[in-house]
Amino acid sequence: MNRWFAVSACDAVPPGHVAYTQLLGQELVLWRSAAGVLNAWENRCPHRGVRLTLGSCVGEELRCQYHAWRFASGSGQCTHIPSHPQQKPASTIRAQVFPLCEDGSFAWVNLTRDALPSPHPAASLDTALRSIFARAPVAAVRQVLLQGYGGHSVGLGDEFTLSVPDQKLQFMLQPVTEAQTIIHARLRGDLNAAERMTIFRHHNALLSVARDQAEAAA
Amino acid sequence: MNASQPIESVLWDDWHPVAELVQLQRTGISGTMLLGVPLTLTLAADGAVSATGAPQGTLVPMPHVQIRYGLVWLCLGTPARDIVDFPETREPDRVVCTGGSVAVAVSGLRAVENFLDLGHLAFVHAGYLGEEPHTEICAYKVEPLAEGGILATQCRVYQPRPSPMESQGFEVDYIYAVRRPYVVVLFKANPVEKERMDMIALLAQPVTEERCIAHVLMAYPPHNVDVASLRWFQQLIFGQDRPILENQVPKRLPLDPRSEISVRADSSSAHYRRWLSAVGVRYGAVPAAAA
Numbered sequence: 001m002n003r004w005f006a007v008s009a010c011d012a013v014p015p016g017h018v019a020y021t022q023l024l025g026q027e028l029v030l031w032r033s034a035a036g037v038l039n040a041w042e043n044r045c046p047h048r049g050v051r052l053t054l055g056s057c058v059g060e061e062l063r064c065q066y067h068a069w070r071f072a073s074g075s076g077q078c079t080h081i082p083s084h085p086q087q088k089p090a091s092t093i094r095a096q097v098f099p100l101c102e103d104g105s106f107a108w109v110n111l112t113r114d115a116l117p118s119p120h121p122a123a124s125l126d127t128a129l130r131s132i133f134a135r136a137p138v139a140a141v142r143q144v145l146l147q148g149y150g151g152h153s154v155g156l157g158d159e160f161t162l163s164v165p166d167q168k169l170q171f172m173l174q175p176v177t178e179a180q181t182i183i184h185a186r187l188r189g190d191l192n193a194a195e196r197m198t199i200f201r202h203h204n205a206l207l208s209v210a211r212d213q214a215e216a217a218a
Numbered sequence: 219m220n221a222s223q224p225i226e227s228v229l230w231d232d233w234h235p236v237a238e239l240v241q242l243q244r245t246g247i248s249g250t251m252l253l254g255v256p257l258t259l260t261l262a263a264d265g266a267v268s269a270t271g272a273p274q275g276t277l278v279p280m281p282h283v284q285i286r287y288g289l290v291w292l293c294l295g296t297p298a299r300d301i302v303d304f305p306e307t308r309e310p311d312r313v314v315c316t317g318g319s320v321a322v323a324v325s326g327l328r329a330v331e332n333f334l335d336l337g338h339l340a341f342v343h344a345g346y347l348g349e350e351p352h353t354e355i356c357a358y359k360v361e362p363l364a365e366g367g368i369l370a371t372q373c374r375v376y377q378p379r380p381s382p383m384e385s386q387g388f389e390v391d392y393i394y395a396v397r398r399p400y401v402v403v404l405f406k407a408n409p410v411e412k413e414r415m416d417m418i419a420l421l422a423q424p425v426t427e428e429r430c431i432a433h434v435l436m437a438y439p440p441h442n443v444d445v446a447s448l449r450w451f452q453q454l455i456f457g458q459d460r461p462i463l464e465n466q467v468p469k470r471l472p473l474d475p476r477s478e479i480s481v482r483a484d485s486s487s488a489h490y491r492r493w494l495s496a497v498g499v500r501y502g503a504v505p506a507a508a509a
Contacts, residue, residue: 027467044467046479048335051465066462067337068353082353083337083483093479 002112005160006172006184009128010102013038018062020053022176026111028098029053033060033073040109041076042096045069052095062095071095105186106172129185129203131174134211136218138173141181144213145171150206179218183207225253226498231295232398233302235421235433238319239288242267251425253501255294259283287435288316289421302397306417306437315445317418317434317452324463325502326400326422326430327471327494332459333402333420334394334486336375342458345378349387352376355483363395368493370394370486381416382451383442384409391415396490399499400424410441418452427502428469432456474506 005023008030013019018031020043027043029052037060043051045064054065061070061079069089070080076095081087099115101108105126134141138160145154145162152164154171163170167188174182185207191199224230236250237259247260257271257280269280273294282293284301291301307314322329332338336355340348358373373392380390391407393415400422405415416438423431434452472478473495480488495506 047481047484048331049466049468049472049478050462051467054461054465066342068341081481081483082340082350083355084481085354 002110002115003160004101004108004110004115005174006106007040007109007174007182008107009131009184010038010105010107011128012131013107016057018053018055018057020051021174021182022180023109023111024175025177027051028109029055029062030107031057031062031073033057035060035073037073038100038102038107039073039076040098040100040107041071042098044096046078046093046095069093106184126186126188127191129187129200129207131182131184132207132211133176134181134183134214134218135179136181136211136214137179138175138181140218141173141183141210141214144210144217149210150202181214183211225501227295227298228497228499229253229399229424229501231293231298233282233291233293233297233300234400235289235319235423235431236269236283236292237290238316238433239285239290240316241319242290250423250431252292253294253424254426257292259290287314289433289435302401302421304403304417304419304435304437307435309437311440312417312437313440313443313445313448314435314437315448317436317449318456319423319431319433320453320456320460321425321429321431322460322463323429323469324466325428325470326424326432327499327502328463328466328469329422329430329432329459330396330400330402330420331471331487331490332463333404334370334396334490335484336373336392336486337483338462339375339377342462343455346455347377347380348375349378357482358485360485360489362489362493363397365397366497367396367398368394368486368489369396370489380406380409381438382447394486396493399494399497400430400502408439408441411439414439424502430502468504470502470504472504474504477504 007021013030013032015032015034015036021028029041029043032038043053045052047069050066055063060073063070068082069078072079076097078089078093081089099110105128154162157163160173170186172184176182234252236252242248242261250257255271255273257269259269261267267283267285267290269283270277271280282297284291286301340350340353360370363369371393374389377390378387393405395403403419408414408416419435421433436448473491
C-alpha cells in the first residue's frame with residue numbers, strides 16, 4: 001500500500017535505541033544511529049532470518065545479534081562480516097530498507113520501496129501524546145473516535161487520520177495487523193509547561209477510554 | 219503443511235527421539251508430540267516403555283517404540299531403517315549421557331543448522347565456545363556421507379572454554395556429521411587423547427513444523443569428566459542459542475538459496491539445505507519453489 005503511516009513518536013526512539021513495531025503485518029526494526037538518523041527496516045537479518053530488534057546500534061551501524069553482521073544506517077548495506085573480516089561484503093547483501101521521514105514529532109513509514117518523499121511538513125512545535133495500543137482493527141478505533149472525544153467532535157481526515165475541527169488535536173492510526181491498531185495523537189502547537197502534566201493525563205484517560213471502547217466493539 | 223499431503227517417508231518411517239529417559243523415569247508417564255501426532259508415553263515398573271497415539275485419527279497403541287542411548291525412540295510409520303547409530307557410545311570407557319531435552323519454538327531443521335554453525339560461536343557463546351577477535355572462519359571441507367547426510371571436516375575455532383573441564387582456551391578441531399535430517403553429531407578434539415574426539419549429538423524431535431524438542435546425547439573419553447558438569451554445560455550453551463532460534467523468521471528453514479544469503483563460512487549450512495531438498499524433506503522447511 002503506497003501511503004505513509006505514523007509508526008512512532010520521534011522522541012520514543014532516541015539515538016542508539018532499537019525498537020520493534022509492526023505495520024500492516026510487516027515487522028519493522030526502528031533504530032536511530034548515534035548521529036541521529038532514524039531507520040525503518042524489515043525486522044529480519046538477510047543472512048539467517050534473525051530479528052534485527054535483538055541486535056544493537058553501534059555508531060552508524062546496526063549489528064545483528066547472531067553473527068554480528070553490521071548494516072549501515074541509511075542504505076542498509078552490509079559493511080562487515082566477522083567470519084570473513086578481510087573481505088568487503090558484496091553490495092547485494094543489505095537489510096531491506098523502507099522509506100521513512102520525520103516531521104518533527106512523528107516518524108512516518110511507507111512500505112512501498114520507491115515511495116516519493118512524504119508530503120508531511122515539519123511541525124516541530126507539535127507535542128506527541130502517549131501512543132496507545134488497541135486490540136481492535138483501525139475501522140473500530142475510527143468508529144469510536146468519530147463518536148466524539150472529550151466533548152469535541154472529530155472529523156475524518158482520511159482512512160487513517162482524524163482531527164478535531166480546529167486542527168488542535170490530530171489522531172494517526174497505525175494498522176499494526178488487521179486486528180491491532182496503535183493510536184498516535186498529537187497536539188498542535190507548544191504546551192504551557194505548567195499545564196503539561198495535567199494535559200497529558202487528561203488525554204491519557206480519554207485515549208484509554210477510546211481504546212477500551214474499540215476493543216469492546218471489536 | 220497441507221493437511222491432505224502425507225508426511226514424507228524419510229521422516230514418517232524413521233525413528234525419532236520422543237523423551238529423555240531420566241525425565242520419563244521421574245514422572246512415569248508423559249505427553250508429547252511427534253510430526254504433529256500427540257503421543258502418551260508410559261514407563262512400566264519393569265522398565266519397558268509403551269506409547270499410544272492417533273496417527274490416523276483414532277487412539278491406538280504405537281507398535282514401534284524402544285529405549286536406546288538413554289532416550290525413548292518412536293517410529294510413527296513402518297521403520298525403514300534402524301535408529302541412527304552412535305558407535306562411540308559402545309566404547310566401554312566413555313562417559314555416555316543425555317544432556318537434557320529442551321522445547322524450542324522453531325523448526326528442528328533450524329536447530330540442526332544452528333548446531334552446525336561456526337560463525338555464531340564468538341558472539342552467542344562468547345567466553346565459552348569463541349570470543350572476539352577470533353571471529354574468522356577459515357575454509358573447511360564439506361562432502362556427502364555415503365549413507366546419506368553430510369560431513370564437514372577441517373573446521374577449527376579458537377575456544378576460551380571448549381568444555382566444562384577446560385579453563386584454558388585453545389584452537390579446537392571440529393568435525394560435523396549430519397546423519398539424518400533432524401540429527402547432527404559434533405566431534406571435538408579431546409585435549410588429552412589426540413586420536414579420540416568428544417561426541418555431542420543434537421537430536422531434534424520434530425514436534426510440529428515450527429516447534430521442536432532438542433535432545434542431546436554425549437560420549438566423552440573419561441578424563442576429568444562427570445555427568446553433572448556435562449549436562450550443566452550443554453544446558454548453559456543451549457540456553458544461549460534458544461532466544462536466537464526463537465527469533466528466526468520464518469520459523470521453518472528456507473531451502474531456496476535465494477531466501478537467505480550465505481557466505482563461505484556457511485558452507486555446511488548451504489550443503490545441509492541442498493541435501494534436505496535432494497532427499498525430499500519438506501516438514502519443517504520452506505521448500506524451494508519448483509523450477
